[in-house]
Amino acid sequence: MAAPLLDCIDIENKDITADALHTQWRFARYLVEERKAHYHFTVKGNQPTLLKDISDFFQEILDKDPEAIDFTPGDHGRIETRRIWTTSELNGYLDFPHVGQAFAVEREFIDKKTGVLKKDIAYGITSRTKDEADAKRVLKVNRGHWTIENSCHYILDWSFDEDRSTIRTGYGPENMTRLRKFAISVIKSKKLKKETVAQKMRKLSFKVRAVFDYLKMTKKFQTA
Secondary structure, X not given: OHHHHHOOOXXXXXXXXEOHHHOOHHHHHHXXXXXXXXXXXXXXXXXXXXXXXXXXXXXXXXXXXXXXXXXXXOHHXXXXXXXXXXXXXXXXXXXXXXXXEEEEEEEEEEEOOOOOEEEEEEEEEEOOOOOOOOHHHHHHHHHHHHHHXXXXXXXXXXXXXXXXXXXXXXXXXXXXXXXXXXXXXXXXXXXXXXXXXXXXXXXXXXXXXHHHHHOOOOHHHOOO
């Protein structure tokens, strides 16, 4: 489903980021061979051999100094630090098309209120070689992917408490997610000033007239 969505977009020489679901041979070849673009994929358990090959290689590397570090301000009540290690030594070994380099990103999160520290390691591959993208650039692309991903999922998780939804049968979960995302898109489309989506939702919650006023659907906003 991902490729048809990109058919009408000029992506030549662009970095196309995707989570583990899209780390697939066919999609990689579509991007590199047909569209002359570059992929930046996360590698997880749905590609077990690929994941094992990359993670085994980096086990001894992670004790060394990282090639680049990215510090993120304490948004959403936590401070984030990302460290990256890259390699091109696996290019001819990994069973995946057009690998330019593999990478490991250590993500460290510190809760500002509790001081609790958590760490995890994410692995990935990109079709860009080290000559085309150094560690700093690879980390920047990786960070950009999760900024977009989290901007939506954070609102769904915290404002709608989606993970605790009891709607689990049929098309219910899928349809409710679409409605929630539609609501988020409508609020964002109104060019929020200093308010967040969550703050605007609290103002509009259970206030039907305020919602219609906000959407400019009441009589006072109608023009001849």
